[in-house]
Amino acid sequence: MIYFDNAATSWPKPPCVGEAMMRFMQEAGVNPGRGSYHLAIEAGRTVYRAREAVARLVNASNPLRVVFTANVTEALNLALRGLLRPGQHVVTSGIEHNAVMRPLRALEREGVSITVVPCSPTGLLDPADVRAALRPETALVALNHASNVIGTITPIAEVGAIAHEHGIPFLVDTAQTAGVVPLDMAAMQIDLLAFTGHKALLGPMGTGGLVLAEGFDEARLEPLIRGGTGSNSEWEEQPSFLPDKYESGTPNAVGLAGLEASVHWVLARGVETIRAHEQVLTALLLDGLAEIPGVIVYGPRDPAQQVATVSWNIAGMDPGEVGLRLEEEYGILCRVGLHCSPAAHRTIGTFPTGTVRFGLGAMNTQEEVLEAIKAVYALAKEARC
Template sequence: MIYFDNAATSWPKPPPVVEAITNCISEVGANPGRSGHRLSIEAGRIVYAAREAVAELFAARDPLRVVFGQNVTEALNLALRGLLRPGDHVITSSIEHNSVMRPLRALERRGVSLTIVQCSPEGFLDPAAVEAAVRPDTGMVALNHASNVVGTLLPVREVGQIARGHDLLLMVDAAQTGGAYPIDVESDMIDLLGFTGHKSLCGPMGTGGLIIGERVDLARLEPLKRGGTGSRSEYEEQPGFLPDLCESGTLNVPGLAGLRAAVRWLLERGVEGIRARETALTQSLLNGLQAISTVTVYGPLDNELQVATISFNVSGMECSEVGLRLDEEHDIMCRVGLHCSPAAHRTIGTFPAGTVRFGLGSFNTVEEVDLALAAVRTLAEEA
């Protein structure tokens, strides 16, 4: 089987991830930060080690500013719904995933104004267009780091500079880049970084979080939920410090044990190395697909300008049929349709038909890329 759906979730997972999860459930199993006994403290250590690993990966100085949650969607909701108020203006791009677009549309109905800066059909965003959209009431720029449809990288650092220049917060959705492309929250000037554990970080589903920078006013940040934190139990008000402000209820400790192991595994290999390997595979795939006359490939068509996510269509065959036949006849798993991102498909001109998406990951090989190209050639001939 060839698994080319890593943009949805990475698979398989590195063996240490599986071991860490199993070990956590069978050997530790207590609630972190709730009781003072040895097992509870051990569970707390697992969670803290996961914070340290994530902070190291993204060059965040303070592990306690890594707030864990279920996934990047929750993290982005926390950043957007937690910080934007009626009367605020927010700038975003036209290739956002619905995890950003839907919370923004809901906020818009409650009095937050929204500017969607148009990207090019390849998914490129002009930083100057972002700057031109800044108004006196602008509070935040919310950006995808790389499109989940065409893989296009957005100029986060350039926009970060603009955001600092106008005293705005920059929120970045790193769903498609965390673990696959170098991210440094300090030099990229990212104030709010949403990450998910189960994609290129190679951890389990049900893990993710938000890194909250020092420019964010915690007194203004409304958590998505309030409840037990194991701290300040004598008070009926939510603690105002991180991570407890944003982490109510028992965390997914086995998941975070797995995430910690995954990030350590990534750090040992180095994100730069993973990126180099994936860009080589991406270019082979791009070249091979473009050589098929009836295949249209979307996006930058340049491995330096994108992550290992590639969208294409076969002329004369619906993307859903391509996906089904790749699965049934060629044993290739991929994702077809709109990829939860109608805005991106409108931008690249494939709405509402959608595309076939190949999402490569750490475990894919040159042989798999060759087999997939042969399969698409066969389908193109039969279309």
């Protein structure tokens, strides 16, 4: 079996992830930050260490500014809904996931105006187009760091500089990049960084969060939910300090124990080393697919400009059929269709049919890529007959 759906969820995970979760459940699986008995404090320390690990990964100086959520979708909802008010304007791009577009379309109905800056047919965003889209009432620039459909990497640092020049907060969706593209909130001038634990960070599902830059004033960001935090319990008002302001209810501490282990694994291996490995795999895949007659590859087709996610089609064959046959005849698991991103598929011209997507990951090998190329070759040959 070959698993090529790492863009959705990475699998398998490093063994230390499951071990850390098991250890937490067996040795300290109590409520973190609620009681003050030693186990509760130990659970609290586990969650705190996960904050520290994430802060280190994105170069944030204060781990208390790492807010945990159930996933990146919740983090993006928190940022968009927490920040934007009727009458305000937001700039986003043509390769966004529905995790950004759906909350924005809902806000649009409430009076927020949206500019979707188009990307090139390979998904590339021109920072100058972002600058041109800014208005006096622009309250946020929200961008995907890399397309989940074609892998194209957005020039984040350039846009960060433009946003800050105009005093506009900058939100970045790192769902496809955290763990595989070096992240530096300060250097990239990111104010709000949304991440997920279960993709390239190699952690468990149900983990993710929003990291607030040191200079971002959290008074402007309303919480998505309110409730018990284990702090300020004498008050019926939500605490104003981080991370409690945005973290109500018992957290996924067992998941965060796994996330701590996975982020440490990624940091020990080195984000740049993982990136280099994935670039080798991507180059191999792109070269192989380019040589198969009848195969159309979308996106930049350049490992330097994209993450290890490659979308393609066989001319004249339904992507759904290709996916099914890849699994049934070759044991290759991948994802076909629209990948929750109609915007990106419109950008590359594959809406509404969709594509076949190979999402390669840190655990994949060159042998697997070569085997997959052979399978695609065989299917494409049949389609031509």
